[in-house]
Amino acid sequence: MNETAAGRQSTSAESAPAREPVIEVRNLETYFGDRHILKDVSFDVLRGEIFVILGGSGSGKSTLLRHIIGLLRPSGGSIKIFGHETVDIGEEEWEKLRRRMGVLYQGGALFNSMSVGDNVALPLREFTDLPEATIGIQVRLKLGLVDLAGFERLRPDQLSGGMKKRAGLARAIAMDPQVLFFDEPSAGLDPIAGAGLDELILRLRATFGMTIVVVTHEMESVKKIADRVLMLFKGEAVAVGRLDEVMKNPHLRVQQFFHRQADEEKVDPRQYLDYLTAGGRREL
C-alpha cells in the first residue's frame, strides 16, 4: 500500500467507531508467472460494515476476492478471517470457515440441475440435521427475503438475470453467514434491477448485521451502499477509507475513476511499434 492509502486508512480508523476487524489483509502479493498482479495490498474489513473493493478492469479486484474466499492462494502476505490465518490452512479448515461465509457470484452460480428451492436448501441439507419440513420453511423464508417467494419450484433457466442473482443471494444467506461477499452484483443488470439489489444489500445488513464485502466498478452502487472503500489500480491499493474521504484523495487514478475521466496518457509511437512487431511478447 502506498503512503496515501496508508494515511487514508489511519484517518478512517480514527474517525470510525472502534469495531473489530473481521478480515485483515496484510502485504498481499500475487504473481501469475512473471506478471505482478497484486502489489503489497493491506486493509481491514470491520464487523458490520459494507466494504467495497473498487477498481477498473484488470486492477486485480476479482483476484483479491478469490484470495479472501480461499479459491486462490496468494504468493505472499497474510489474510486473517475471524482471526484465523487462511493463507496456509488446509482444505478441511477452509471448509469450516466457509460455512460462516456466503458468496454471491456474478451470474448467481445456481445449479441448473436443481430447482431454485433445492439450490437454497442444499447447504441446509448438507450441513444441518434439520427435518425436511423445517428446511422447507427456511427456504421459503430466505426466498421471501429476496422477493422470490413462490419461485422455489422453478428451475434456474426459467429466471431472469436479476432473479437468478437474488436466488443466488438466498442460497448465500441460507446458513446465516457472518460475512457476505458480492462479486460485481450489478453487472449485466438494468438500472432498476441493479438498484433493487443495492436495496437488498442494505436491507440484509440492517436486518442481520452482516459484514458485507462488495467487488464492483459501478459508481452509482458504490455511492449508495459503501461505508468504506478500497481503490485498486494495477494491483496497488491507491486509497482506503470512508467513501467521502477516498473521493477527496488527490491520486490521479482515483480522481479519474470517480469523475469518469478518460485516460489522457499518450502512447509513445516507437514503443507501440515495438509492441506490434514483438507479436504480443512485450508489454505496451
Next chain:
Amino acid sequence: MPGREEALAALGRAALHAVDVVRDVWALLRDIAFWLFIAPWKRQRAGVRWESVIEQGVRIGWDAIPIVVLINFFVGMISALQSASLLKRFGQLLLVANAVALSTTRELGPLLTAVIVAGRSGSAFTAEIGSMKMAEEVDALSTMGLNPTRFLIVPRVLAMSIAVPLLTLAADFMGIFGGWLIAVTVVDLGSWQYLRHTADAIDMGDVMRGLTKSCVFGGIIATVGCYLGVHVEGGAEGVGRSTTNSVVVSIFLVIFANLIFTAFFYMIE
C-alpha cells in the same frame, strides 16, 4: 539460431505441460481415493452421495442399454459371418460358436461398451463440469464448503465403474445372441449345438476378466471426463475442445489399458 531456440523452448514448454498434467491427474486420483475410501469414515457429513450415484448410474447405464445392446448384437452377427467364412475352409464350422463367444466376452464386449460409454457419458461429464466451471458453479460449491471432488466427481466415477461392467454383461449376451442368430439362420448350424459349444468355449473366468477390464475402463473414462471438465479454459469454445479431447483421450487410454490387460492375461495363461 532463433528457429532452433524457439523449437527448444516449445519442447521445454510441452515437457513442463506434460509434468503438470501428470501431477494434476495424480492429485485428482488421490483426491478421489480420499473421498471414496477415507473421508466417509474419518469425517462427519463426508459420505458418498448415493442419490447422485444412482442418478448418474441411470444416465450412464440404463439410458445406454438400447445403443449398447444393438451395436453388440450387430457386431456378434458380423463376428459369426467373418469366422464362418474362414472356418468353412477348414471344415470346422461349429467353431464359429467358440470364436464368437471368446471374442465377445474377452474383447469385443468390454471394448465396444467402453467406446460407446466414452462417446456418450465421458464427453457429457466434461461438458457438464466444464460448463459448471464457466458459470462459477464449481467455485460456488467450494465457497459453500462442499468439496467439488466429493460432490461432482466421486459419484460419477463410482456410477461409471458400476454401470460399465453391467452394460458389458448385456453386451456379452447380445453379442452371443447375434452370433447364434447368424449361425442358425445363415450358416445352418443347430441351435443346441451352437449353445453347447458356446458353453464349452467360455468359462466364468473369461466373463470375469471382461468385467474386471470394463470396471477399469469405466474408471478411466470417468476420470478423464471429469479431469478435462475441471480444467476447461476458454469459454464455450474451450468446453467444446475439451469435450472432443475427452472422447479421444478416453478411447486411446481404454485401448492402451486393454493391451496391458490382454498381455497380462496371455502371460498368466
